[in-house]
Amino acid sequence: MSRLILKNIGQESQIFSHRIVVALCVMVILFGVLALHLANLQIVQHEHFTTRSKDNRVNIIPIPPPRGLIFSRDGVLLAGNRPAFSLEVVPEQAGDLDELVVNLNSVIGLTSEEISRFKKEVKRRRKFEKIPIKYELNEDEIARFSVNRYRFPGVNVTTRLVRYYPHGKEFAHVLGYVGRINEREAKWLDKANYSATTHIGKTGIENAYEPLLHGKVGYQQVEINAQGRIIRVLKREPPLPGHDLYLTLDTKLQMKAIEALGERRGAVVAIEPATGAVLAMVSYPSYDPNWFVDGISAEQYRELNDSPDQPLFNRALQGQYPPGSTIKPFLAMAARYYGVRDAHDHTWCPGWFRLPNVRRYYRCWNKAGHGAVDLKRSIVESCDVYYYELALDLGIDRMHDYLAQFGFGRVTGVDLAGEESGLLPSREWKLKTKNLSWYPGESLITGIGQGYMLVTPFQLASATATLSMHGHRAVPHVVGQTEDPVTGKSGDLLSEPPEKVVSGSNEDWDLIIEAMRDVVLGKRGTARKVGAGAFYEFAGKTGTSQVFGLEQNEEGEVRDKSKIPAHLQDHALFIAFAPINNPEIAIAVVVEHGGSGGRTAGPVARKLLDYYMAHH
Amino acid sequence: MKTSRNLFFRFHIDTPLLVALLLLCSIGLLVLYSASDQKVEIVLRQSIRIGVGVLGMLIIAQIPMRTILRWTPWVFGLGIVLLIAVMFFGYTGKGAQRWLDLRFLKFQPSEIMKIAVPMMVAWYLNDKPVPPSLFQIIVGLILIAVPVVLIARQPDLGTAILVGTAGFYVLFLAGMRWRYLAVTGLLGVIGAPLLWYVMKDYQKQRILTMFNPEKDPLGAGYHIIQSKIAIGSGGLFGKGWLNGTQSQLGFIPERTTDFIFAVFCEEFGFLGVLVLITLYVFIIVRCLYMAREAQGTFAHLLCGSLALTFFTYVFVNMGMVSGQLPVVGVPLPLISYGGTSLVTLLLGFGLVMSAYTHRDLIAR
Known part of the structure; x- marks a missing residue:
């Protein structure tokens, strides 16, 4: 207690007030400098930046590189890329969306999951963007859609490459498999190089040789108008495909x-x-590593994991x-x-x-x-x-x-x-x-x-x-x-x-x-x-x-x-x-x-x- | 000060501060709605966080300063223990170990330190004579240095510097002599080049990019260039809410979090910026006033330091988005999307309200 009494409360208050005034002065100066800088950008250089903003029409769209192939010693393809077809809709060209869903359903069949996911995406994205409605179309579905295509303006079949393992189970423990990039992986990946990539090697060779297999991302420079629509492609830097691997395996x-x-x-x-x-x-x-490529259901995974035979082991x-x-x-x-x-x-x-x-x-x-x-x-x-x-x-x-x-x-x-x-x-x-x-x-x-x-x-x-x-x-x-x-x-x-x-x-x-x-x-x-x-x-x-x-x-x-x-x-x-x-x-x-x-x-x-x- | 004794005051709420904070948060939600491509769910999630933060602030405001003073060493000690725990059990994200996973929630103990460090230094100086002696300043600096080093090792240089600054403000407000300040500043100037050697490559890159963004237009400099174009093209009146082309067409990176100020500048223009800065200045000045009116050295120093720290966040973020400071990853207080910093800040304002409204109770 005696130390407390020694303290001069008045002096303390005075020093504190003094320091606050100093701090306030510094703050005013700093905010002033900041405001001047912003005024310089927004008023003095406004014209310049407006021009740059209008010219700012070049967008860069990354193109994923095709993943390297894996062959056996005797030249048999063990891991390749196959085209997968999906159906994409551009809402502003497609007319009434509810009607579209009903019609598409009668032609190729849509699950209620696909419909609800599509409707959610429509709300989220802009009207001129392509929104996938169905992934992994089979040949039959493509054929049926193609015949009826005239009825569906703004709906297109697009292709992307998907990993597949022709031999399935036989090389699974050597090759491993690729799967969707998860949050944890996304954090350490090279963001630029993986900007268009959706899958990454999870186990086996696919994992151990990921840097070689992946390749280098390509870019497409496109010109967009003020609403963000692509007007034309200015430049294309093609992706560099990943390296092919030849295994020692016979x-x-x-x-x-x-x-x-x-x-x-x-x-x-x-x-x-x-x-x-x-x-x-x-x-x-x-x-079968193919199960993992486009996501395995939690139930299926549990079954694999809990099986007394431990197939994943x-x-x-x-x-x-x-x-x-x-x-x-x-x-x-x-x-x-x-x-x-x-x-x-x-x-x-x-x-x-x-x-x-x-x-x-x-x-x-x-x-x-x-x-x-x-x-x-x-x-x-x-x-x-x-x-x-x-x-x-x-x-x-x-x-x-x-x-x-x-x-x-x-x-x-x-x-x-x-x-x-x-x-x-x-x-x-x-x-x-x-x-x-x-x-x-x-x-x-x-x-x-x-x-x-x-x-x-x-x-x-x-x-x-x-x-x-x-x-x-x-x-x-x-x-x-x-x-x-x-x-x-x-x-x-x-x-x-x-x-x-x-x-x-x-x-x-x-x-x-x-x-x-x-x-x-x-x-x-x-x-x-x-x-x-x-x-x-x-x-x-x-x-x-x-x-x-x-x-x-x-x-x-x-x-x-x-x-x-x-x-x-x-x-x-x-x-x-x-x-x-x-x-x-x-x-x-x-x-x-x-x-x-x-x-x-x-x-x-x-x-x-x-x-x-x-x-x- | 008897005039301000209204109903709110009795519940330990400072009305002007609360109104200003809510106003700022509302502006934040408006900008967020635009920056997030009009995603209602993101705005809703942020509103819930604001709600939680405001509730936490009001609860903290009910606790008298005496109690907070008593808790301080424990809070600080707990923070240190958690920081050490992070070193061993931390969850690694973005190459740094900052997160502690408690199953039901993940959080960064370094965030606690943003409040706990000024609390601890203020606690230490509470019963010491003013101005503090050289010995007391050295003890204070050690109290600051321990958590700062632990955080810097994670490595999270940005947060370490902010935590260090918060602690340093306490020493400054306590009346640390100018010559000591000069010496510390001099040491800092000498120490800065040394820091260059411990910095990671990406950190060096950020500083180099600040000086010459055009050199790397598709890499790190891209952020700054695009952000400056957004700010500059906003002009005096702005392009209007939801009409910023830079923002809406995705030219501004991280536009809901660290770079949200660029969205604001583009859509609301220089006049909007002046309004925003005025609002921030009001909050800071109000807090400094409340700090001065509060009673006891602990309350003075803690509240003053929190107010100045708040100013630092605002200034660093605006400086970085407009290309005057390196990109260090500081969000714009109460506006940027994200929960951790928002809640910590609001809890800090809770402390300020408590110090201001409980002053009769600790009158000597």
């Missing part, structure tokens, strides 16, 4: 993969190891699965690289494995046991016990570091949006996410590709390609070439040669690859049925990844597979490449809840290999 191989996978949920990815070119990429079930790029036994060849390489196992070191497999002082049994899939197993046999017969012991000897740190060289645990860098990174567990990862230290038991199950580890089918195919190339990796890509339709100039997007990314001696690579050959072509291979009768040499590895942790039952009860419901059945995996020397194709197949990798996923890969080897 249509026939893609179809083969779709056919081979059939009605099973899963994914197939095929990569050319030497270049990283993606030859096929399938995710089933799929959807790109399993090849975003599905994350435990790799199961497909991880074994990679770990066998790690064992050789770190010198933990010699080719001829044996591990005794009695059908189970136990950690010292732990009651729990870790079982081999072969309950009878494999007996003495060496490195090669461990892959050929997929012995789990061998890898339990190996994982223990390697330790999680070395497993993590070596597997990371193959690209596990991070995105492959393919030119598609939305890729998942999978999960390569490590000590740091567990401490960071779960705040727990790493247990040896977790190394064991990582050794057979279970536990925390997750891979995407795409990652698995890329890693298989790297393995087939003795540790050399080319960055995977879907677009092989772009072409400027105006100049005809083509540009290679990715032509980098493969790079050595995984360490290992040639001897060891050969050993592992020979073992993988014997998986499919050897007498005791786990997938010998898959390889039976092949006219070429190839290498493969099966994998079965658990969805449901029955096998790790402490007492090791016999597992009765028939009792497990379908949605808890194991995922079936298969990786393969061919030929053994100078591989041309590397494949990863995942069949969700497919049971055994050799039985369900293997044959899918075999069909692709058969086709590809026969035709290349």
